Structures are given as C-alpha cells and as structure tokens.
Amino acid sequence: GENVEQHPSTLSVQEGDSAVIKCTYSDSASNYFPWYKQELGKRPQLIIDIRSNVGEKKDQRIAVTLNKTAKHFSLHITETQPEDSAVYFCAAKWGSGGSNYKLTFGKGTLLTVNP
Amino acid sequence: NAGVTQTPKFQVLKTGQSMTLQCAQDMNHNSMYWYRQDPGMGLRLIYYSASEGTTDKGEVPNGYNVSRLNKREFSLRLESAAPSQTSVYFCASRGGRERWQETQYFGPGTRLLVL
Numbered sequence: 001g002e003n004v005e006q007h008p009s010t011l012s013v014q015e016g017d018s019a020v021i022k023c024t025y026s027d028s029a030s031n032y033f034p035w036y037k038q039e040l041g042k043r044p045q046l047i048i049d050i051r052s053n054v055g056e057k058k059d060q061r062i063a064v065t066l067n068k069t070a071k072h073f074s075l076h077i078t079e080t081q082p083e084d085s086a087v088y089f090c091a092a093k094w095g096s097g098g099s100n101y102k103l104t105f106g107k108g109t110l111l112t113v114n115p
Numbered sequence: 116n117a118g119v120t121q122t123p124k125f126q127v128l129k130t131g132q133s134m135t136l137q138c139a140q141d142m143n144h145n146s147m148y149w150y151r152q153d154p155g156m157g158l159r160l161i162y163y164s165a166s167e168g169t170t171d172k173g174e175v176p177n178g179y180n181v182s183r184l185n186k187r188e189f190s191l192r193l194e195s196a197a198p199s200q201t202s203v204y205f206c207a208s209r210g211g212r213e214r215w216q217e218t219q220y221f222g223p224g225t226r227l228l229v230l
Contacts, residue, residue, distance in 0.1 A: 001174070006157075009155070032217050034217075034218070034219075042223075043205065043221040043222060043223050043224055044158065044205070044221050045221070046218050046219075046220075049217070049218070089157060089158065093217065101146065101165070101209070101217070102148075102160060102163060102173065103160070103219060104160075104174075105157040105158040105159075106157055107155060107156060107157040108155075108157050
C-alpha cells in the first residue's frame, strides 16, 4: 500500500504570511495528490489537487507543487487570512487502477493564522 | 442535491452493542468509502465499494462490516462495539474511472462514543 508522511503537525503564522505544508509518499505509481481542508467539526473538503503529469498548480492564494523524483508534494498558502485556520490533509492515490482506487491520507497539519 | 448524507450525527453505545451507520449519495457516484478519524491519525480507510455489488477491506477493517445496498447507499455495521471504536466516521463517494472524477466528496460525519 501507500504511506504518506505529512509535516509539520502544527503550524502557526501571522496573518499575511505564507504557510507551507509538506508531504512525502512511498508508492512511485501514485499519480493523483489532493489536498483537503477541514474546519473544526466539519467535513473534509477538497481545496486543490495535482496529477503527476504536472509539476505545479495554482488557484488564487493556494498552490501545490509536486516532485515525482523525490516523491514529495507541498501546499503553499500565500497572504494567509484567519479563515485559513483549519486542519489540512494531503493524500495520495493508489490501487491497481480503474475503479480500484483508494486514497491514503497524511495525519494532518493544524494551521493557525493569528490576526 | 444533498451530496453525501450520513445518519445518525451522533451516537452513544455501550460496549457490546451493535449499530449501523448509514450513508447515501445523490450524485450517481460509482465508488463509496468509509473512513474513521481519530486525533492525530488522519483519515483511515475502513472499507470501500468500487462499484455497486462489490466491497473490499481498507486499512482498518477489523470489527466492521459493510453493505452496498444499491448504488446510492453504503452502510457500516459494528456488530459488537468496543471503546477502541470511539471515533468520527466519514463516508465519501467518488464519480467513476475518468480522471476528472477523482475527487472524493465527504459526508458530514457521525460521532460515535462507545462506553
């Protein structure tokens, strides 16, 4: 199976600063890497994802980078705002293909943005 | 569309009692998943159903059973609850085999306390 390591487990930044969360994965066949945001007491929601045929993807203040050789990917949040405070999970897709598709999640990063 | 719904929202059980967690989706998705979320452990896959009529074990299946009742519904059963099964349970669904249907959508969760 797949193993996903996520760091740091907690991250505190000042409003307006940037935040970076890093993940590594073990299965070189993984080709899809989503990031989920989970606010307190809520469900995880997809915020951005990247596939292995691209190295970077950006959506407004959020970007994800992927290094397939090193098997790691990162979430970058610029100009952080208090509403960015949440737990962020990275994940990697694995399985034998087609409908046999599973995600392995990292253990999460608690991001706190201080006003 | 309601998306993914789960019942109940919260449940308290005594050790040895049984219960079924219900999940339904109205997005015509093929694949459905059950996860448990424990503090500091991320989301761990219990069981999944790649398509109607099929189910497979995930990372932590012991103590659980599942039923894919039809394309919409996927239930999780605890036959004899144990305190170690105290957790938040999330159901998720995914569209199909196409690359653009890789996103997993989560339900609101069921908070289970086993005394």
